[in-house]
Amino acid sequence: MVTHATKEEQREFSQLRKHADSDRLRGMATVFEAAEAVAPTRPHPAAGESAAVNLMVGPPTAVFDKIRDAMRDWRKRSGEG
Template sequence: MARRQEKDVIDLLVEQHEMMRSLFPRVRDAKGAAKRDLFETLVRLLAVHETAEEEVVHPIARREIANGERVVQARRKEEADAKARLTELHDLGVDHPQFDAKLETLADAVDKHSTSEEDIEFPGLREKVSPEDLMKLAGVLESAEAMAPTRPHPATGESATANTLAGPPLALFDRARDRIRDWTRDNT
């Protein structure tokens, strides 16, 4: 995927946050196959986004921003909670009677998490990391996203090391599973 050169890593992440925020009501309001497809898009976006943040952004924030360790620990806790909720929703399926209520709870948690990043972590990065390095990190983020799993795997942990080690094999498995699912859906 070619990156638009004018966007730095923070611009890309905020853009993804907005995509997530817009997807939640679309999933909630959809029915049948459209709901399932939109939810799969949301699952993929959340899983890839969080993995890439854990690998690329959080280690730099931990090191560079004021109270970085505390800030990142709070974000990682939120991400672990979101992964658990997303996994539960994925296992329930879009037709389950509790799906929409649990989706709203997840939407609220993701919105609070995204807002915390945008209000605390990202301004700290803009202050401490050069614009040139933020631009370079956009490419690093996109590389991490290309190797990230497409669904949550809470058992792998929330660290950059865990994601770096477990991410590529899980990503291959997830992408193969996605292709099989899509082919079966389209050809049966």
């Protein structure tokens, strides 16, 4: 089964590399990295599909997700998890 991310990496990103110049690709990468920095790290189906709700709830949810991820990783490294 091909996931959404796999489709992007294999199909869409390869087309972008073919058809966009390097300045455009760098600009797009910057925007992507900024969005990724404030996006949750796991799905939150209860938040729904509304763009307005995602803009309002996404950044605080991302903070909680990243703290949760850091604690999980720390526990794994320290042998507690």
